[in-house]
Amino acid sequence: MPDLYMKKCRCPYCLKETETKRVLSRHIRVDKTDRDGMIHYKGSNVYYYEPVQCTHCRFLFHDTFGKLTTDVRETIATTILPSLPVLPFASTERTADQALQLYKLCLYTAQITRQKDAIQAMLGVRIAWLYRLLENREQELLWTERTVLKYEALYAAYLDPIQAGIPEETLLLRLADLYAVLDRTADARKWYSVIFQSTDVSERIKKEAREHWELYREQHDL
Ligand SMILES: [Zn+2]
Known part of the structure; x- marks a missing residue:
């Protein structure tokens, strides 16, 4: 895995430093970009390595996650963590299918921890894109449909970029x-x-x- 490296990041739940694989920026090679912004990579796929599973507490998160409130932390401790699987590939090289599993769990933790709609929608778009890579048109459209509804709700309630996250x-x-x-x-x-x-x-x-x-x-x- 010459184009991957271990990146240190802080788990928003246990607050410990954990490590996750990322693609070295100098090795990122863009093949083409689709109309909706999906980038096709020639080497390792950057999208595969965005979700992080903490090696200490198994919580799944994305770099964009905000601070967790006290009541959310309690929910995580009592109902989320016991049901989260430890995914061995979370810390190794990942395939599209494995990345998909991580994104779905990440979206689940985003919903439970009430991350901004923009973050949940972004994760939904990534899932649709992974299905595009896997040439599963039916699932791609299903996830695109869900995400577009999320973005529409976000637009209807739009106040400012900071509150909305986009x-x-x-x-x-x-x-x-x-x-x-x-x-x-x-x-x-x-x-x-x-x-x-x-x-x-x-x-x-x-x-x-x-x-x-x-x-x-x-x-x-x-
Ligand atoms: Zn943790």
């Missing part, structure tokens, strides 16, 4: 792109239009949105 323009582009992935033309058109007509969205995001919408129209003969 910039508003990024959220808008995510919504439009995910509906494009789902081949839902009316919804994709609606969200791309919001971007085109907004005075707050940056030129960079508008340019990306225009490219994505053009590509969608070409592919769907619109």
